Every structure is written in structure tokens, then in C-alpha cells.
Amino acid sequence: MKKDQSSVEARYTQWKSLIPCLYDWLANHNLVWPSLSCRWGPQLEQATYKTRQRLYLSEQTDGTVPNTLVIANCEIVKPRIAAAEHISQFNEEARSPFVKKYKTIVHPGEVNRIRELPQNNNIVATHTDSPELYIWDVETQPNRNAALGAHPSRPDLVLTGHQDNAEFALSMCPTEPFVLSGGKDKLVVLWSIQDHIATLAETGSNSRQGSKPNDKAKEGPSIGPRCIFRGHQDTVEDVQFCPSSAQEFCSVGDDSSLILWDARVGNTPAVKVEKAHVGDVHCVDWSPHDINFILTGSADTTVHMFDRRNLSSGGVGFPVHKFEGHDAAVLCVQWCPEKSSVFGSSAEDGFLNIWDIERVGKASSSGSPKAQNPPPGLFFQHAGHRDKVVDFQWNSSDPWTIASVSDDCGSTGGGGTLQIWRMIDLLYRPEEEVLAELDKYKGQILGYVP
Numbered sequence: 524m525k526k527d528q529s530s531v532e533a534r535y536t537q538w539k540s541l542i543p544c545l546y547d548w549l550a551n552h553n554l555v556w557p558s559l560s561c562r563w564g565p566q567l568e569q570a571t572y573k574t575r576q577r578l579y580l581s582e583q584t585d586g587t588v589p590n591t592l593v594i595a596n597c598e599i600v601k602p603r604i605a606a607a608e609h610i611s612q613f614n615e616e617a618r619s620p621f622v623k624k625y626k627t628i629v630h631p632g633e634v635n636r637i638r639e640l641p642q643n644n645n646i647v648a649t650h651t652d653s654p655e656l657y658i659w660d661v662e663t664q665p666n667r668n669a670a671l672g673a674h675p676s677r678p679d680l681v682l683t684g685h686q687d688n689a690e691f692a693l694s695m696c697p698t699e700p701f702v703l704s705g706g707k708d709k710l711v712v713l714w715s716i717q718d719h720i721a722t723l724a725e726t727g728s729n730s731r732q733g734s735k736p737n738d739k740a741k742e743g744p745s746i747g748p749r750c751i752f753r754g755h756q757d758t759v760e761d762v763q764f765c766p767s768s769a770q771e772f773c774s775v776g777d778d779s780s781l782i783l784w785d786a787r788v789g790n791t792p793a794v795k796v797e798k799a800h801v802g803d804v805h806c807v808d809w810s811p812h813d814i815n816f817i818l819t820g821s822a823d824t825t826v827h828m829f830d831r832r833n834l835s836s837g838g839v840g841f842p843v844h845k846f847e848g849h850d851a852a853v854l855c856v857q858w859c860p861e862k863s864s865v866f867g868s869s870a871e872d873g874f875l876n877i878w879d880i881e882r883v884g885k886a887s888s889s890g891s892p893k894a895q896n897p898p899p900g901l902f903f904q905h906a907g908h909r910d911k912v913v914d915f916q917w918n919s920s921d922p923w924t925i926a927s928v929s930d931d932c933g934s935t936g937g938g939g940t941l942q943i944w945r946m947i948d949l950l951y952r953p954e955e956e957v958l959a960e961l962d963k964y965k966g967q968i969l970g971y972v973p
Contacts, residue, residue: 525595525663525811529821529940531873531909531910532909533893534873534906535909536587537904537906538906539611539908540814542607542610542611543607543610543611544947545628545903545946545947545950546596546605546610546727546796546944546945546946546947547602547603547605547945547946547947548599548600548602548604548605548610548612548924548943548944548945549611549907549942549943549944549945550597550615550619550621550622550942550943550944551613551615551619551907551940551941551942552618552619552622552940552942552943553614553615553616553617553618553619553938553940554580554582554623554938554939554940554941555582555938556582556583556584556938556939557582557583557587557913557928557929557930557931557932557938557939558580558582558583558593558913558914558928558930558939559577559581559583559633559634559635559636559913559914559928559930560579560580560581560634560635560636560637560913560914560928561578561580561637561914561915561916561926561927561941562578562602562637562638562639562644562647562916563576563577563578563579563639563644563916563918563919563920563926564576564577564578564579564594564644564647564661565644565645566920566921567596567823572600572601572604573598573599573600573601573604574594574599574601574921575599575600575918576597576599576918576921576966577594577595577596577597577644577661578594578595578596578692578943579592579593579594579595579637579639579647579661580592580593580595580621580637580786580928580941581593581630581632581634581637581649583634583667583669583824584929587671588669588670588671589629589630589669589670589671589673589675590629590630590632590633590634591628591629591630591667591669592626592627592628592629592630592634592637592659592661593626593627593628593706594624594625594626594627594628594661594665595622595623595624595625596622596623596625597620597621597622597623597926597943598622599621599918599921599924599943601839602945602948604695607727611961612769615621615940617821619941619943619962621943622941622943626661626664626666626864627634627667627668627669628659628661628664628667628676629667629669629673629674629675629676630639630649630651630657630675630676631651631653631657631678631916632651632652632653632729633651633652634649634650634651634913635649635650635651635652635690635691636649636650636690636691636692636693637649638693638694638695638702638711639695640695640700640720641695641696641697642700642720644719645660645661646658646659646660646661646720647659647661648682648693648695648702649693650689650692650693650704651690652688652690653685653688653689653709654683654684654685654686654688654689654756654780654795655681655682655683655685655689655745656681656682656685656689656693656702656704656714656835657678657681657682658678658679658680658681658682658702658719658720658721659676659678659679659805660679663679664676664679670751671732675876675949676805677743677860678743679719679743679744680716680719680743680744680745680746680750681743681744681745682712682714682716682745682746683703683744683745683746683748684710684712684732684747684748684751684805685708685710685712686706686708686710687706687707687708688706688707689704689705689706689707689708689712690706690707690722691705691760691761692704692705692706692711692759692760692761692774692776693762694762694763694764696764696765696769696774697764697766697767697811698764698768698769699715699717699719699769700715700716700717701713701714701715701716701746701749701764701769702714702716703762703763703764704762705755705758705759705760705761705770706758706759706774707758707773708780708927709755709757709758709759709776709939710752710753710754710755710759710933711752711753711754711755711759711762711772711773711774711782711784712748712751712752713748713749713751713752713786713933713955714746714747714748714749715749716746719744719746721763722913722916723929724916730842734861735845746815747926750786750790751790752784752786752790752791753790754782754784754791754792754795755774755776755778755780755782756776756778756780756782757776757777757778758776758777758805759774759775759776759937760777760803760804760805761774761775761776761804761805761806762774762775762807763807763809763817764809764810765809765814766809766810766814768814769816770785770786770787771783771784771785771786772784772786773791773806773807773809773817775799775804775805775807775819776803776804777803777804777807779797779798779799779801779802779804779821780795780796780797780798780799780804781795781796781799781804781817781819781834781840782794782795782796783795783805783831783834794831794834796829796835796839796840797821797835797838797839797840798835798838798839799821799829799842800819800821800822800823800825800827800840800871801821801823801828801838802821802822802823802852803821803852804819804820804821804822804867805820805821805822805824805852805853805854805855806817806819806820806853806854806855807820807856808856808857808858808866809858810858810863811858811860812858812863813863814829814831814832815831815832816829816830816831816843817829817831818856818858818866818868819856820853820854820856820868821852821853822852822853823846823852824847824849824850824851824852824870824872825845825846825849825853826846826849826866826868826878827840827843827844827845827855828842828843828844828845828846828880829841829842829843829845830843837895844880844883844900845901845902846868846876846878846898846900847898848868848874848876848878848897848898848901848904849868849870849872849874849876850870850872851870851871851872851911852870852871853868853869853870854869854870854871854911854912854913854914855867855868855869855912855914855915856868857914857915857916858921859877859917859918860917860919861874861881861917861922861923862951863877864879864880864881864904865877865878865880865951866878866880867915867917869912869913869914869915869924869927870911870912871911871912872904872911873909873910873911873912873929874904874908874912875903875905875908875912875915875925875927876901876903876904876905876908877902877903877904878900878901878902878961879900879902879903879951879960880900882899882900882902883899883900883933884899897950902950903946903950903951904929905925905942905944905946906941907927907931907942907944908927908931908940908942909931909940910929910930910931910932910933911929911930911933912927912928912929913928913929913930914927914928915928917925921945923946923948923951924943924945925943925944925945926941926942926943927941927942927944928941928942944946946964
């Protein structure tokens with residue numbers, strides 16, 4: 524449903540007025556085409572006042588030009604460097620000087636999701652609007668001009684095994700070069716790309732020297748799955764590896780279920796929570812800090828936190844916490860790499876919420892322009908997007924920095940927005956630390972140091 528444009532603009536105007544109070548740094552980058560996925564790549568350079576890092580984006584076009592996978596270079600200003608008045612001065616219709624396109628890959632079909640390989644984040648996997656998945660070495664891939672009629676770039680590897688379109692569920696294993704996927708065929712599919720990854724950098728550029736621009740994607744090398752897992756009754760929307768095991772993973776889907784799998788014991792569910800939510804489950808994330816905790820986000824607008832030691836009761840999901848702070852379907856959840864109790868969630872309501880489990884049950888102020896009494900655990904609400912926030916990622920190389928993308932077609936008439944931002948540290952640092960700093964500041968103002 525199309526949002527009321529006046530209410531969207533009023534909310535956005537209010538948010539802009541609060542930027543100097545809520546953010547340590549923010550870059551706003553207008554996208555000609557919406558991006559359905561954003562992921563951080565390797566850090567390239569550390570300077571005195573900023574760092575430079577790769578960022579992977581997609582361009583979801585209307586068919587007049589090809590869909591692309593974009594590799595950008597981002598400059599990230601370090602904490603306490605940007606002036607408050609500077610970060611709030613940007614033009615929504617302009618591209619940010621902090622984000623520069625480095626390379627374009629002409630993608631065979633839409634780019635619905637991007638995931639980087641933890642062992643080598645120059646290697647990425649992409650989901651498209653077909654049963655196949657693609658593996659790309661973004662450093663050796665040639666830069667292409669995405670003009671009308673341009674033939675797709677040739678992927679380094681094609682992963683086959685799905686029987687129907689697999690569009691969103693995608694995960695890369697933290698401990699082994701494994702890829703996990705789910706699709707409309709209700710399957711969860713696992714590949715090992717061990718042997719192929721080892722030779723990508725060595726042979727990738729050589730094999731391309733003899734390839735013509737009109738080589739089709741299907742002519743690239745391909746591999747079949749290591750194993751196929753069956754247990755869902757509807758489309759698999761998201762998958763996630765256990766952070767400490769290449770054999771354990773989980774999946775969620777439109778059947779409202781959360782399934783835990785263990786490849787060591789077979790291709791049927793190890794544990795199945797039939798009713799994890801009352802609606803479709805769109806996203807899942809497994810805590811890198813404590814492997815007992817799993818987050819799920821749903822079309823029912825809630826985020827559930829499960830403890831895998833006690834997942835269900837009477838066939839119904841038994842979350843240890845329910846987080847209710849969105850007004851529309853939740854599209855993405857992710858644990859914060861810096862603090863084990865913090866996570867983010869983004870939704871079709873245009874908000875990216877930051878939660879702290881430790882604050883549940885405690886009175887707290889929220890960095891939110893919307894709520895005087897925020898939902899339990901919510902302590903920051905990023906309201907810089909004017910339509911659904913389809914993806915975001917914490918930056919593990921730059922603590923507390925987040926990249927988020929929105930599809931703005933429903934509210935602003937087209938395109939999308941990329942924002943790279945970091946809330947002020949007074950919002951997430953320990954209270955005693957903040958109070959000590961405030962006391963010190965007060966003493967300096969009054970001419971004494973306590």
C-alpha cells in the first residue's frame with residue numbers, strides 16, 4: 524500500500540532536524556535504481572580522519588538497462604571528527620562524495636541478495652530471479668558498461684540444485700567455504716566451493732582473456748550441491764549458518780516455521796518450530812556471541828529471540844523475548860558485532876530499529892523522533908529512509924557503523940537510498956562511563972576537575 528506522502532515527508536523533516544543530536548556521522552547517497560542488498564567488503568585504507576572500504580550493492584532496474592552488481596569505495600569518517608552541522612547538510616537527490624562506484628558487473632538477472640565469503644570477502648555470492656546462484660571474484664571480474672543490450676558478465680562459478688526460483692535465502696559459512704540457499708521449491712541447499720575458490724584468483728583472469736563479451740552465464744563452470752534438505756512446507760525466505768559450525772544451520776520461511784538442521788545426522792530437520800510467528804518469517808540471524816540465541820523477523824511486524832535449548836511449547840514457538848516496535852513486515856535482522864545484547868531490525872515501515880536486550884524491563888530514553896515511551900529494548904530508531912528498508916549490515920571493521928538501503932519507489936516515485944551512519948556514542952556506551960564523562964565536562968566548565 525502506498526504511504527501518505529505528507530506523513531512520510533513530515534516524519535523525514537523531523538528526523539533531519541534531529542541529525543546533529545543523534546548521529547556522530549551520516550552519509551546519504553541517492554540511488555538511481557533501488558538496491559535490494561548492501562554488504563561490506565574488505566577495508567582498503569586507514570587514514571588519520573577516515574577509512575576507505577569496499578561496499579557491495581545491487582541495482583534493480585526496470586529493464587531499460589541491465590541489472591548490475593556494483594562494487595563501490597566508501598570513505599568512512601572516524602568517530603568525533605565530523606561537525607554536527609556538516610552531517611545534516613545533504614541533498615536527497617544527490618550522490619554522496621563519500622561513495623564512489625569502483626566497478627560494475629552486468630548481472631544475469633536481478634540481484635536480490637549479496638553475501639560475502641568470510642574467508643575471502645573479495646568472493647561474493649548472489650541470488651537472482653532463477654534457480655541458479657552465482658559466485659563472483661569481484662577483484663578479477665572486468666569492469667563493464669551497463670548499457671542497453673549489454674550481455675551479462677560471466678560468473679566465476681554457477682551453483683545448481685534448486686528446482687524453482689531461489690531469490691532471497693542465502694548464507695556463507697564463517698568456518699568453511701560453504702554456501703547455503705533456500706527457495707520457492709521449499710528446499711535448503713548446501714554447496715562446498717572449496718576446490719573452486721582456491722583456483723578463482725589464479726585462473727579467473729586467464730580464463731576471461733579468451734572469453735567474448737557475449738558469453739552467457741550458463742557457459743561458466745558449475746557445481747551441484749553437497750546435500751539437499753527437506754522440511755519446509757512453503758518458500759524458504761532466509762537461511763543462516765551457526766557461527767561455530769559448518770554442519771549446523773537454520774532456516775525460516777513462509778510456512779511460519781523455524782528449522783534447525785544438522786548435516787551430520789541427515790537431511791531432515793533436527794528441530795522444527797512449526798509456528799515461530801503468526802505470519803511469514805522473512806529473516807533470521809544466529810548470534811555470533813552466544814550460539815544459543817537466534818533472531819527471527821516476520822510479516823507479523825515482530826522480532827522474536829529464541830533460545831535453541833527451549834524453542835517451542837505445544838508445537839508453538841516459545842521465544843524468550845518478543846520485540847514489538849515496527850508497524851509493518853520485518854525484512855532484516857542482524858546481531859551487532861560489537862555488543863552481544865544489541866541487534867538491529869529493519870522493516871517495510873521505513874525504520875531501522877536498534878535494540879538492546881539488557882534494557883528490556885528498564886526505563887530508558889530512545890534516540891527516536893517517534894516514541895516518547897519506546898517499546899521494551901528499543902533505544903534508537905533510524906528514520907532516515909522514506910520507504911521500506913530492505914537491507915542493512917553492521918560494519919565489523921568500523922564499530923557501530925551501519926550501511927542501510929531502502930526501496931523508495933512507493934514514496935518518492937523511484938530509485939533508492941543508501942545511508943551509511945553511526946549514532947552518537949553516548950547512546951550505546953555504558954551509563955556509568957557516560958555519567959563520568961559528563962561530570963568531567965561539568966567540572967571543566969565550572970573551572971575545576973573532580
